Amino acid sequence: MKNIILFLLGILFLGACKSPDYLSKPMDFSHHVKGLILKAEIDGKSKILGEIIEVNSEAIMILPIDKNTNTIMTIPKDKIQNADIIIASTSDNPTGISTWAGLINLAPAGHGWFMILSVPINLVTTISIGSDAAKGTYRMKYPKNVSWNQMSKFARFPQGIPDHINLDQIE
Numbered sequence: 001m002k003n004i005i006l007f008l009l010g011i012l013f014l015g016a017c018k019s020p021d022y023l024s025k026p027m028d029f030s031h032h033v034k035g036l037i038l039k040a041e042i043d044g045k046s047k048i049l050g051e052i053i054e055v056n057s058e059a060i061m062i063l064p065i066d067k068n069t070n071t072i073m074t075i076p077k078d079k080i081q082n083a084d085i086i087i088a089s090t091s092d093n094p095t096g097i098s099t100w101a102g103l104i105n106l107a108p109a110g111h112g113w114f115m116i117l118s119v120p121i122n123l124v125t126t127i128s129i130g131s132d133a134a135k136g137t138y139r140m141k142y143p144k145n146v147s148w149n150q151m152s153k154f155a156r157f158p159q160g161i162p163d164h165i166n167l168d169q170i171e
Helices: 002-014 094-110 112-133 148-154
Strands: 037-042 046-055 059-064 073-076 080-089 137-142
Touching (some): 002 094, 037 059, 046 148, 094 112
Antiparallel strands (some): 037 046, 059 073
16 A cells, blocks of 8 residues: 555656746757747736847847737837846746645655654655745846846847748747
């Protein structure tokens, strides 16, 4: 019975391992290059999450990650108070990681009397994992860490959109 519980907990734990759907896979980099993700606050009110397509001296062009739209948005430079450029993400579901980290605390139930030692070890480990999951992305902050002039290197088209590219066909 103990082995079955441990096996099932292991399978459940592996179910929490998932990379974000909107990031390219490393094997696709040579064929399908995308810009990095920008999470921006516009006019201090609304927020947008999308791929950086182009950055020029006056505005930034974003392709929203929202599955319902393929319309590129142009946001003037002066409308963005602050933004995060998401370089890499460890998880697109920090709540899921925290949930699985909490559920793994059931594993010591099969340890018998050794549970007295293993419960504190599990709690220390899972609490640190759960708290780190919420901050689990590597990001750069605009304007604190990166200037407007440097943001173009994170775009899909760092030197500007070529003339032969139709904006409606960018996905």
